[in-house]
Amino acid sequence: MAITVYEIALAFWRVVINLFFREIRPRGAYNIPRSGPVLFVGAPHHNQFLDPLLLSSEVLRESGRRVAFLIAAKSMSRRVIGSAARLMESIPVARAxxxxxxxxxxxxxxxxxxxxxxxxxxxxxxxxxxxxxxxxxxxxxxxxxxxxxxxxxxxxxxxxxxxxxxxxxxxxxxxxxxxxxxxxxxxxxxxxxxxPYVDQKEMYGSVYTRLKDGGCIGIFPEGGSHDRTDLLPLKAGVTIMALGAMSADPSLKVKIVPVGLSYFHPHKFRSRAVVEFGAPMDVPPELVEEFGKGGKEKREACQKLLDLIYDGLKTVTIRTPDWETLMVIQAGRRLYKAPGQYLTLGQTVELNKRFIEGYLHYQDEPRVIALREHIIKYNRKLRDLGLRDHQVERATRAGWRSLGLLFYRLVLLLAWSILALPGVILHAPIFIPAKIWSHRKAKEALAASTVKIAARDVLATWKILVSLAATPMLYLFYAVVATFLSHRWGAPWSVTRWMPLYVFVGLPFGAMSALKFGEAAMDVLKSLRPLFINLIPGNNVQIEALRKRRARLSEELDGVINHFGPQIFEDFNESRLLPAAVVPPSSSAGASGGADNRENIFSHPMNWLDERFFGWSRSSKPKWTRSEPSSSIGTPYDSDQESVTDDADYDQVIGIFQEHSNNSSHPPELRRSRSRSSYADLQAIKKSSSKEQGGKGVRTPSSVGSPPVSPLLAMSSLPSLDLDGGDEGLVHRRTRKTEKGDGDGP
Incomplete structure (x- = not known):
């Protein structure tokens, strides 16, 4: 099959977004229909022009289908954005x-x-x-x-x-x-x-034509990008597209696929993203019939379909009523996770959604209100000490070990920084103006918007646009300077002649090397704070008190879970999971919920040295008992991975509870054993810690057949999910109790 202009353009943008984001993870890609007309409905719209690029890229990669997005006509008039949008077959929409x-x-x-x-x-x-x-x-x-x-x-x-x-x-x-x-x-x-009043007949005509031809349309029904913690009111245009196309051609069967975009630090360079595809929805024939009648019936049909779409988006997004609630939810999720236990991006998103479901359902209960206040006070104490939650268990042992590790990591930081410094200096004329210009544009967007909070949704877009414009000009300048100097210094003509090529080929490789060395240096830098705090005289007492407070909070959370969990899910007791206080050593590579295999020197050489030469890891010293979680200070790479899931959520404003469809609706090839699931290791870890060790409040592995002690908050059993591209289907379904006055979601 011949490569199209669309695919070439998207391949370029794929390179750009892969440079900007450290990791992009699709979920539920098996839900993408392989044929027929499809409407991809994305939310929340938190990253302006990057959102459609991410969605289009994942759809093309997973299914080979091309998505034409609706874009503001004003954006189409911009030189760079408009040219790129036309190559991507975008459809302009005039906005009043x-x-x-x-x-x-x-x-x-x-x-x-x-x-x-x-x-x-x-x-x-x-x-x-x-x-x-x-x-x-x-x-x-x-x-x-x-x-x-x-x-x-x-x-x-x-x-x-x-x-x-x-x-x-x-x-x-x-x-x-x-x-x-x-x-x-x-x-x-x-x-x-x-x-002015805007007539959208031409836009709808373009959409109907593409759907009639069996194509795909992408739209963000909130109407514009924003940085709020909840979804904006959905516009009715998406329903007119689906109902209008099917009303004009009764043989047309349009599928609507809800898509959730979850970002971790969406506006920051080298952040992470998860693109989740929900189950495709059919448009009810009765609504198409009502739409065709016009008048009041048409408006009611649009509203009913809009409600269905909104419910679909709730299954793939995270929504909270305010920022403080989001902070409480993130803290609760971290208190549930065992120290040193690592979750993939997909697992983190899933836990967030289920914790929010439980909290919003029982937020007015006295026990939940008290738990919320205790979590807020705990977060304040963390800020006062300059620690993050994942560092509490590591910042509890001072002495020569901490001093030795601090010295070693400072040397490591110096080495990575020296290797990254040349590339950073050479590319500083790109990223410094990009940051300044993006913040200037954010101020302009905030002043002109009625819905934005800090206009962070435009930062990433303008960083990329400025970088794309500045990079070729900077490289051209370096090529001219290098050619001039080589000629001035009497270099052979064979060298001088090809100097521009050397520059244009060498600088990108230098940039990538600086990027990787810089990331390693930042990982080490993030791990230094608890070591410094360890060595301050008198801090051990405060840190130990904080660790005990964390343990009490975790127990309080368990109590709330035990009480309210069975009231919201029928199969809660049969599927309950146990929050673990510590993570036992893994018996196999890749266990413990996505943790890296620390036994392999080739997986990360410096990580291996950090463990083998200094012995800060449980896996490197099997003789250490699991009753001493504080003995593990953690590697710098552990610190980085933890910080991704712990503080990344502070800039991420995403979605709510996912009601999974029965696994029988998925093809047989998508049904796998639960032992293959992304949560199998997590469940095994938690079930291995069900007894309290005498007087110390630390759980040890239970014997086989021991009854579970406490479940996960209102979302206890997490289904088997595909977190790496949608190759595995769901093999477990939660059943929610129907209660009077309880709707489809909060």
Whole structure:
């Protein structure tokens, strides 16, 4: 098969995103339909132009299918972004907000009729048009209303009263009183914007054509990128696409695939991402029939399908009502995880979703409220000591071992830094302007947005765009300088002639080497803090007290789990997992939930040296007992891996509980033994720690057949999931109890 322009363009962007992200992990790729029309519905839209690139890249890699994304027409007019979007077969969408103009003069409401707008110095006849929208500024919550009639240059009649978006971002409240109050406060009228009415017939026509031809469409139904902790209200356009295409061609069967994008530090270079594909949804025929009737039935059909899509997105995303709740959930998940136990990106995302389900279901219970307060206080203590949760167990033993390890790692840090320094210096003219420019653009985006919190969603995009523009210019400059110097210093013509080629080939390799050495140096740097804290006189007492507090919190969490878990899941007791206090040594390579095999010198030479020469790992000293978790200070690479799952979530604002489909719905080749699952090792680890060691509060491995002691919070048994590309199906399903007043999700 011939390679298309789309595939060439996406291959280039794949290289770019692989450079920006340290790891990209797909989940549930077996859910991608291999044929027929498909609508990929992505959320949350946290990374502006990178979101569609990630989704398109994973779909092409996993299924060979091409996805045409909808993109703002304003973005299509930009030189770089527009050219790239056209190569990717994107479909432009005109947005009223992108064409908004500042209205002349000021306006106020009629004192008796809220549907009449009076102006001072306005030019409604020249500026205004029927069906356009009048919008106030931030001081009145961006209240807006549609124009029904233009009476004159200084008078308009509205179709409905001014509306303001509610706190839940999904409902609207009457804004008349607020507008009047603001007018009275200013003693006159208010400034305003005029948003034109946009006819989307051409866009929908392009979408219908592609779906009719059996193609794929990608859309982020929130409408625009943002950095909130919850999903924005979904726009109805996605439902019009599906229902309109099927109404126009009854033989068409459109599939809707919800896609969740989970980022760890989405705006930071060399962060991580998980792309999760949910089960494909069929469009109900009855909704297509209602849509064809038009009027009220059409609107109701769109709303019903939008609700179905929203429920589908809840299965692949993580949502929390506010930032503080997200922090509590992350801390609870870390308290459940055993010290030194490593989870893959997919496992971390899955735990986050299930912890959020349990918390949101019982957040008003007194025990849960008390647990929340205790976790918040624990987090404050961590910040006061300058530690992260995963470092608590490691920062409990001072002495010559800590001093020796500190010296060794400082030498290691110096070595990696020296190797990385040349590449860092040569490429500093790229990443420094990229950071400055991206933050400037973020400020502009924040000022122009009504939904962004800090506009972090635009940072990664502008870092990449600036880097793409600066790199060839910088390399060209270096090539000219190198050629000039080689000629000036009398180098042979055979060398001088090819000097530009040497530069353009050598610098990318130098950049990659600096990248890898720099990452190793950062991993070592992150591991130094607990060692320094260890050596400060008197800190041992505080750290030991913090470790005991952590153990008590973990026990309190277990109690909450034991109490509420069986109330939310029918099969809770049969599938319960045990939180472990320590991780026993692995008997096989790759065990313990994704941990690296530390026995192999070839897997990471410096890691091997760190263990064999200095003996800081349990696996390198089998004689150490599991009743002494503090004896393991951890390798610098352990520290890095832990920090990915522990603090990465602080910048990640993602999704909620996943209700898995029955494994019988998957093809036989996707059903594997539970022993092959990503959570099999995790379960084995937890079941090996069910007894308390006398008086020390540390669990030791239980004998075979010992009953479980405590389960995982309301999401205890985690199903067998494919975390590496969707090759394995689900082999376990949780059954949730149906309760009065309990909907499909919080």
């Amino acid at each position: 907000a992108d064409s908004a103009v500042k209205g002349a003069g000021t306006i106020r409401l009629h004192p008796e009729d809220p549907l009449v707008v009076l102006g001072t110095g306005t030019k409604f006849i020249n500026q205004g048009k029927i069906r356009m929208t009048v919008q106030f500024g931030k001081e009145v919550g961006f209240a807006s209303a549609e124009v029904l009639e233009i009476v004159g240059d200084e008078e308009l009649r509205l179709k409905k009263e001014f509306q303001i978006t509610g706190k839940d971002e999904r409902t609207f409240v009457n804004g008349t009183a607020k507008v009047r109050l603001q007018c009275d406060a200013t003693g006159g009228g208010l400034s305003y914007k005029l948003l």
